[in-house]
Amino acid sequence: RTARATIRDVAERAGVSTAPVSRVLAGIGSPKATTQTAVLEAVEALKYRPSGVARSLRMRRTRTFGLIVTDIQNPFFPELVQAADLAARARGYSILLGSAAYDESRAMHYLDLMVDRRVDGLIIASSQLSDESWEWLGNAPLPVVVVNAEPSGLPVPVITSDNVGGTLLAVEHLVG
Numbered sequence: 001r002t003a004r005a006t007i008r009d010v011a012e013r014a015g016v017s018t019a020p021v022s023r024v025l026a027g028i029g030s031p032k033a034t035t036q037t038a039v040l041e042a043v044e045a046l047k048y049r050p051s052g053v054a055r056s057l058r059m060r061r062t063r064t065f066g067l068i069v070t071d072i073q074n075p076f077f078p079e080l081v082q083a084a085d086l087a088a089r090a091r092g093y094s095i096l097l098g099s100a101a102y103d104e105s106r107a108m109h110y111l112d113l114m115v116d117r118r119v120d121g122l123i124i125a126s127s128q129l130s131d132e133s134w135e136w137l138g139n140a141p142l143p144v145v146v147v148n149a150e151p152s153g154l155p156v157p158v159i160t161s162d163n164v165g166g167t168l169l170a171v172e173h174l175v176g
Contacts, residue, residue, distance in 0.1 A: 062118050064094045068098045108136070120143075122144045
């Protein structure tokens, strides 16, 4: 594999400094037509792709959500992962997935990893959260939503199913 082209490579090929390349790619200002053409041709020739890491540092967001599930083999979770991925992608985001496998130390590892990777938000899908996890989530340094868990009383948004209400509706339907 060859090394990825950098913004400096594009600038050199286009015969300009990196500042005009950056402005052309960001759509800022009104560059000369010749400059814009030269930059875009260099981008295409070099197959240049802007650095997502650099963009994330500049924008202070990664356009990524973390999603931690308890058990990826449980049929509930792949559907949840797929729905989260579709919703995220429709909004220009990606999902970084972790499977905790009902292991508290693994779950805590993923919580810390997601923060280290600077995800913009975190979705925790688990019916079993320890007091340690709830405490971490209550003080999380990023937005968090918990799915499929009983509320803890901490200021953490929780989305659950109404299993009792659903069962009552099912029984009423069958009786009727």
